[in-house]
Amino acid sequence: MxxxxxxxxxxxxxxxxxxxxxxxxxxxxxxxxxxxxxxxxxxxxxxxxxxxxxxxxxxxxxxxxxxxxxxxxxxxxxxxxxxxxxxxxxxxxxxxxxxxxxxxxxxxxxxxxxxxxxxxxxxxxxxxxxxxxxxxxxxxxxxxxxxxxxxxxxxxxxxxxxxxxxxxxxxxxRPHVFYSAMVKICGIGESKVEEGIKDLMDRQENPTIAPYAKTGEVHLRVTASADTLEEGMNLVKPVVEELKERFKDNIYTTDEKETLEENVVKLLKQNNLTLATAESCTGGLLTGKIVNVAGASSVLNSGFITYSNESKRQFLDVSEGTLKEYGAVSEKTAGEMAMGAARATNSNVGIAITGLAGPDGGTIDKPVGLVYIGCFLNDKITVKEYHFRGNRQKIREYSVVNALDLLRRSIINNSNF
Structure with a gap:
């Protein structure tokens, strides 16, 4: 029809x-x-x-x-x-x-x-x-x-x-039953995902794979047409299993209704972890995403918006030497922000974002779109450097998605809880 x-x-x-x-x-x-x-x-x-x-x-x-x-x-x-x-x-x-x-x-x-x-x-x-x-x-x-x-x-x-x-x-x-499953991926781009499923899509008939690009995410819908629901599920299942094998930890859920922030809150709860956030260029967008999840109060202790260098020193204990030598947008500062947020609130985990969202303020060494995201967990600091493209809002949105993804991966890969 x-x-x-x-x-x-x-x-x-x-x-x-x-x-x-x-x-x-x-x-x-x-x-x-x-x-x-x-x-x-x-x-x-x-x-x-x-x-x-x-x-x-x-x-x-x-x-x-x-x-x-x-x-x-x-x-x-x-x-x-x-x-x-x-x-x-x-x-x-x-x-x-x-x-x-x-x-x-x-x-x-x-x-x-x-x-x-x-x-x-x-x-x-x-x-x-x-x-x-x-x-x-x-x-x-x-x-x-x-x-x-x-x-x-x-x-x-x-x-x-x-x-x-x-x-x-x-x-x-509908004359037939259509059964579909969703595979949600983050941490790798749309072109990388499409490259990873090209052979499957080239020979697909039933079921089919349809990719949907989201901000910082790629969703793959696997759909089968069948005479019965059970038959449709049996057609879809091996394809989903193949996608899991190919993309591994880049898949954060196969629940169509589960968002990335919901997945992160679930992981925090499952591992009895508490969280503190520290944001500069995103100005609270990350904390807002987490707060949108029902039940987030059981894992989120505090959120800091530390836009100025002075607030980074005062609330997160980022050292003056770090700010002078490396600057507010740096790997060192992101790490200290994450650690400072966790320690200031007696939290298990700290996640921090600092970057240049533009449109002004960029230099040759530190262009607009440069963002550092730091995660502190079990006395270990992990910092990732990102180079995002787009306008100010898009850079901030990409920063939030990748901060959630880094937090997710840090919890999954941590072996001490």
Whole structure:
């Protein structure tokens, strides 16, 4: 089956928001084994939206529209879809009651009249309740075998609705079972990973391997088509085992939902280790990643943002001699920062980042993108030197990923706990 994505909203075309919905849905469609050939963004314009939807209906089996289901006059997705399909809008009392309940919980001065527009649905549509907002999702099964799915634009409404209701619905439509597994790799680049699986991809038929490049990571999805789930699992398993053999410790998880920071927190917990962080150029991004993990409080003792030389001396006990002789961005300083953070907080582990994120401040000897990451564990200091490319934000993001990876490897390779 072929699927087509249409993202509705002038704010997308103007660049006011990043269209993360399309990226999320594209990945989910691939996971479902659906063929995605077209993806379009269109503004809040009736004529252009109708033209794009008409074209999509002529070439795709499933059309998923996101956005344009709000209460304002420029929210036209539902109305244009109904007109294009030759259907009417009708009031759904169930949705109207849900909208009333939603507003009664958050406001005390009545419900805006415009919001009742969201209680109108396309006749005959399957209504998907929105547990995080007021606009319901809709599934319209046309007489021609086409399916049109309307989802709200805000990701915090769209993603839960898709995972809870739309994914299972689409899964039931597939003629075969698709089973997939994810292998997540960090510490080596995309080109190195592709080089390592080129022979597998050249001869692949079923299952297939699809690489996805992330910031500092590469994810490999292994997918098999089969008549039964068990058959699919048996097809995928040897490929995953082969990938494990090839990439070894560069693989941090085969759990699709587990992030690198979650993996690190899990390792700290498993080994009864506590952590302190020390950051300069990343300014708290690393600590923030760790704090995002539920239960991080059991392993994270403290986080230091030591941007100036004075703060490095005062809070982390980095020696004045080190800073004068080697500078703030140096292997020696990164090591002392990591050790100082651990000792200052009585932690087992210290991880530190110091570097030049730019765009200014670089020299021939120390160019922008030079970053040192230090890890202190069991009285042993390990420091890695990195040369990242990109803008200031990208360099900082790469620094965080590689700091997590160094921390992960240090725990795995440590033999004294």
């Amino acid at each position: 072929t699927v087509e994505l249409i993202s509705v909203g002038t704010e997308i075309l103007l660049g006011n928001i990043v269209n993360t919905n399309a990226a999320y849905l594209s990945e989910k469609c691939a996971e479902l084994g659906l063929s995605l050939y077209y993806e379009t963004s269109v503004g809040d314009n009736e004529g252009r939206l109708k033209s794009i939807l008409t074209t999509a209906l002529s070439r795709s089996d499933i059309i998923i529209l996101t956005g344009g289901l709000g209460p304002t006059a420029d929210d036209l997705t539902k109305e244009v879809t109904a007109k294009t399909l030759g259907l009417e809008l009708v009031l759904d009392t169930h949705t109207k009651e849900r909208i009333g309940e939603y507003f009664n919980k958050i406001v005390s001065h009545g419900i805006p009249d415009s919001n009742w527009k969201q209680a109108e649905v396309i006749e005959g549509a399957i209504i998907i309740d929105n547990t995080n907002g007021t606009a319901p999702g809709l599934i319209v099964e046309t007489q021609y075998g086409k399916r049109v799915i309307l989802l709200p634009g805000p990701p915090n409404e769209m993603i839960p609705m898709f995972e809870q209701d739309i994914f299972p619905y689409l899964n039931r439509l």
